[in-house]
Each structure stands twice: as structure tokens, then as C-alpha cells.
Amino acid sequence: MVILFAVFLLTLLALTAVAIVRTENLFVAVMLTGIFSLLMAANFFVLDAADVALTEAAVGAGISTVLFLGALALTAEHERSVVSGRWLSMGIVVVTTLILIYATFDKPRLGDPRAPVHQHVAPWYLDQTPELIGIPNVVTAVLGSFRGYDTLGEVFVVVTACIGVLFILGVRRGGYSPSPDGDRLTTAGSGLRHHLIPKVVGRLLIPFIVLFGLYVLFHGEYGPGGGFQAGAIIATGIILYALLDGEAQALKAVPRPVLMGMVVGGATLYGAVGVAGIALGGSFLDYSVLADDPVKGQQLGILIIEVGVGLAVCGSLLSIFHAFAARGRH
């Protein structure tokens, strides 16, 4: 039954991918990309990867679609047709596909316990997590503690991406300056300004969205979730506010300096936990020394770095959103 469901989802996934390539309307392509991410999230869930599914749904289907739409507002709705080089790309794609399909023949069967990936460090993680870290969600233990370096790198990738987007789209000095003209402009610009029903329902939902984000952040040790997902969910709530009440209002609620502080502060908080480990006599990102009891120290360290990750991700996504929106106003 699960196999049937997975095959159905994968077929839909392939159909959606073909539709994305074939459509020339970029708006339709963005919507299809959102559907693609949601299908992918469902696939991950079928494969029991709830953490990845949550990330894919929040980032892929939620935030990315909004950012794509923001980018689309700056450009045309239709793709320019490409005539030359089609057969060359076709040939490359076919060859790559055949190589990939050939490679899958050597792949171990899905869920095979003797697969190399289950022979290497995975059993050790599964064995040692209850003893060393004492939290039920092994994914969080691996991400936060055992492979803390990788996650630190990922956070800096997010921060770098944010800096890159801000450099390309341009940041205005001094943040948002409220002027009557600017206010009227944003009022006219945000389409939902005078629509009562979406506004009321949206305002009702925003606190719950942010609350759910915090739940995902602090519950990451026990269930699926963690800093990345929480940051994306909280950013979604604030973007919803920006869509309902205008970007200026959202910038008043969470001003640009605060966003920058979140991005830099989150990444620095993560690094600071690592340095604190050194200062207290351990090694970099060794949380065991943070408290008297090594297990408690690990849990404390994971919680702090998850907060850092959440701050950095939320700040980055909101900064990128505001950069697109500010660009669209001019």
C-alpha cells in the first residue's frame, strides 16, 4: 500500500516537473514549483523522513513560492522562447538520465539493512544518542551535536546567500523612512489592503503561525523540527502580515536593523557556543562541558544552536523578502 502511494506520488512529481519545463507562463511555473515541493515533502514523509519533509514543506512550498513571486513582480510574466541549442541540451539531458538510471541498478534496495549507509556511522549514532545526548529525536542529535560543524557551515551558507541577495538588489541606507507618499504607495501596492475577509482571518492566524514556529523550534529535540523549519515558519507568519497590512507595517513591526541583528546574531550565537566549549575546556562545538552533567550540556548546547539557526534563517528570509518588495516599489 505504501509502495503504491509512493509510486503515485513519484509519478505526479515527474508530471509536475515536465509541466514546469513545458509552461512558458512563469507565474504558472512558480505555482507548479510549489506543488512540486509539496509532493516532494509528501514523498519524504512516505520515506519516514519527517524532519526533511517539514523543511521541504516550509521552505520549498511556502517561502520559496513567495520569494519567486516577489522576483516575478520585478520581471515579465512570460518566458522568452529559446530556439538555439535545444537539441544539444536534449542530448545532454538524455545521456545524464541514462547514466543516472544505470547508476540506480547498483543502488541497494529501499530500506535494506545491509546497505552501506546503514553499516557506517548510522548504527553508532542510533546507539549512542540516548546515552550521550538523551533526546528522542536522533535527527536533531546528529544535526545539532554529532555533525555540528556541518550545520554551522549551513548557517553560514544561509547568511552568505542573504548578503549576496542584498548586494544584488541593493539595500537603502537608514532603513525605511515613513513618508506620506511612501505610505500611499505601499497602500496601493499591497493588493489586499482593502479586503476585509483575508485581513481578519490572516490576523487571526498570524499569532498561531508564530506560536507553531516556536513549538517546532523548542520541540525539535522530541519530534520533527528544529531551527531551520522554525525560522521558515516564523518568517512565513511575518510575510503574511506584510502581505495583509503592507510591507511598511511589517518593517515597523520588525525593522531592518533587527533583521540584520537576527541574521548576524544567530550565526554568531552558534559560533559563540562553539567558542564557549573551548573556553570551558572542551573542543570547538563540544557541548558536554556547558553544564555539570555532559548530557545536560549537550541538550543545552543543541537548544542554543537551534535558536541561533532559527534566528539566522528567519532574519535572512525576511531580509530577502523585503529586498524584493522594496525593489518592486521603485
Added chain:
Amino acid sequence: MQSAVDVLSWILLAAGGAFVFVGGLGALRLPDFYTRMHAASLTDGMGTILILVGIMLQAGWSLAAIKLIAILVCLLLTSPTASYALANAALLSGVEPGNSRAGKAEN
């Protein structure tokens, strides 16, 4: 008792599935943008309720049921609102009811 709950739950799930199917059919077959959206939104609401209540009966009184109720409340709030916002945006951007060509171009 248990089998009665099971039968009821399956009836609800099947009815919900039927509603979603009819909604999908309507979204594909009806003539213009507004009727198609109406089909999708109305049956989506009904289908969601029936399917989620069906799953709740399967879950019994547990944490899962409470989560399902939360999902149901969230969907009942957001789904009609999204349909309304979509229809309103279409009306404001000049899609006229009854004009199938404009509706098709919009999609």
C-alpha cells in the same frame, strides 16, 4: 462497537474522496474561472471535513485526534478565505464571469 466505528469512518472517508473527486472534475470541466473555482473550493471544504472526521474516528481519542481537530479548524478558516481572495483578485484584475476564454487564459 469497534467495527461500527470502522464502517462509519470508511463511509466518511469514501464520501470525502467522492467530494474531492467531484471537485477535481468540476475544476477541469466547468466553463469559466469562477464556476471552476467554486467547484474546487466548495467540495474541497466538504471533502476536507469528511476525510478528517473519518481519520479522527480511526485515531480514537488521542493526541492525534486533537491535532486533526487543529488541522480541521485551520483548514476551515484558510480554505474559504483563500478561495475568496482568489476570486476577488480575479474580479479586480478583470476576469469576467461567463467568459470561458478569459477564464482559460487566467489559468
